Amino acid sequence: MTGRNYYMLFNVPGAANPVYFSAESDATGTTYHWGDLETVNGLGSYTSKGTATGVTDVAKNEIRITASVSDLAAVGKAKPGNKLSALHASTTAVLGVLVADVDTADGSKSYVAGAPSCVKPGA
Numbered sequence: 001m002t003g004r005n006y007y008m009l010f011n012v013p014g015a016a017n018p019v020y021f022s023a024e025s026d027a028t029g030t031t032y033h034w035g036d037l038e039t040v041n042g043l044g045s046y047t048s049k050g051t052a053t054g055v056t057d058v059a060k061n062e063i064r065i066t067a068s069v070s071d072l073a074a075v076g077k078a079k080p081g082n083k084l085s086a087l088h089a090s091t092t093a094v095l096g097v098l099v100a101d102v103d104t105a106d107g108s109k110s111y112v113a114g115a116p117s118c119v120k121p122g123a
Contacts, residue, residue, distance in 0.1 A: 003027075003094035004102075006063055007046070009037060010084040010111070015076030018086065020046060021065040023054055026094070030056055034067040036075050049074060080114030087111060 003026035009018045017036040024031050032054030038047045052067040072078040087107030092099050 005092045005094065005099070007088075007090045007092075008065070009086070009088040009090075011086045012072065012076030012078045012084060013082050017075070018088075019072065019075055019078070021052055021067065022046065023056060023063045023065060025056070030054065032065050034065070034071070078113055082113050083110040084113055085110040 003024065005025070006023040007020050008022075009020045012019045015036065017038050019036050020034065022033045022035075024033065032052040033048045033050065034052045035047045035049040037044050039045070040047075050067065050071055052065050054063065054065040056063050069079050078084070087109075088104065089106075090104040091102040093102050
């Protein structure tokens with residue numbers, strides 16, 4: 001295996017496509033991005049719109065990724081108080097040029113941006 005990718009996708013009001021945050025790890029380290037899931041030649045394509053800030057906390061089994069609200073304004077309205085819906089998390093393994101799904105999870109409830117959650121980041 002040459003790497004592992006972690007994605008968190010969600011719908012943002014006003015966005016044409018689902019927005020994602022990603023942590024992409026390989027032998028050189030981990031990079032963090034955000035973008036949207038566009039359709040290219042009939043297939044979903046993760047299209048990076050910019051870099052994000054991230055922390056991989058192995059001790060807590062957490063990945064925390066942040067991007068500024070002003071950056072996300074280029075694709076939708078992800079400001080505090082707006083509902084983010086269709087939450088989807090996935091993990092892939094990278095084997096050379098082959099990318100294989102490892103695990104996925106879908107959320108059935110919306111999340112209000114900026115609202116407290118049951119998970120305290122960094123706690």
